[in-house]
Amino acid sequence: MTDFSLPDFDLDAFVRATLAEDLGERGDITSLATIPADARFGGVMDSRDAITVAGLPIAEAFFRALDPAMDIEILVGEGEQVAAGSDLMRLSGNARAMLTAERSALNTVQHLSGIATMTRQYVDALAGTDATLLDTRKTIPGLRVLEKYATRTGGAQNHRMGLWDAAMIKDNHVAVAGSVEEAVRRAVAAGITSIIVEVDRVEQVEPALNAGATHLLLDNMTLDQLRESVRLVRGRVPTEASGGVRLDTIGEIGATGVTYVSVGRLTQSAPAADIGLDFALV
The missing domain is CATH 3.90.1170.20 (Quinolinate phosphoribosyl transferase, N-terminal domain)
Structure with a gap:
């Protein structure tokens, strides 16, 4: 065996x-x-x-x-x-x-x-950039460990394995908390050390960082917005481009300077x- x-x-x-x-x-x-x-x-x-x-x-x-x-x-x-x-x-x-x-x-x-x-x-399409490919939690129920093994085997890096290993603050969390800053503050107060914050506008970058975000998910941003967000972050935390990434666009997305690019279709489609x-x- x-x-x-x-x-x-x-x-x-x-x-x-x-x-x-x-x-x-x-x-x-x-x-x-x-x-x-x-x-x-x-x-x-x-x-x-x-x-x-x-x-x-x-x-x-x-x-x-x-x-x-x-x-x-x-x-x-x-x-x-x-x-x-x-x-x-x-x-x-x-x-x-x-x-x-x-x-x-x-x-x-x-x-x-x-x-x-x-x-x-x-x-392969990311080759020549400094970005790393990430998978997501968009997996078939019961097969996550196997599917994430397959993405690693193909050369990607695993993102969160579940809801337990990092906080990910998205728009619904922000809506309930009242603001990005308050949502992050609550995560910090709960003792969570890894706090990913989803932002879809450049003006959200600095407030999220000031509140204590340890990772920014730049959601559905244009190439110009990605470049501007990376410039504002100045390497203080990892940045992740996400949303609508295709094989024919991932190279130029990676070239914006983001740390990671996440792709749900690896396991979803x-x-x-x-x-x-x-x-x-x-």
Whole structure:
């Protein structure tokens, strides 16, 4: 078994729950009816597109959960960029186990590799600037740890993992508190040390800083507004451009001098990678 672990993620529990969802109470009735119990398959997982690979050790865990003795060889590393037609994994073992685990394994690798591939495209488009790509909390419920693993694998840096690891003061918080300054003051008074403040106008920058913001999220600003905000901040706190960022605009956004550019579509809209698995009797 490939040595693979993620903080705060129980791989065995994830595999059990995913397989249970697919198997129900009756199991893989098609394979049970048509495949002899002792039949063996050999298989190759390959990519039909050029991709950045993510999730192969998780796919391995699905197959081993149903056939612990399965012979599995992972052929490429996590985060490796491969050409279309590249073999990713070779397998040999119990045919029923392979067929039963196939969809869960492929769904996971396709989804995570799709995220890693899109992330790498955005990272490459930022090349030549000093900005770092961030992901967001726009993740599928229950899959945040895996999806943020995929963005890291593609070259991004994780932003907040949840609501617990930093305060993020947005317009609704400001509306209730009465002002940016009061919202930040309340966060400071609560003992929060990491306070991100969303601003969408240049004139909000200085009040947010004076109140104690430790990070400014510059929301949906024009390039000129971003440059002016960076000039006003003068490196006192990190700055983050966010909102409406596209692959064809991220380079010029990064060139404004912001510290970070965050992109929700990395986890929200990445298409699944085209990855297949072909079996043959052995």
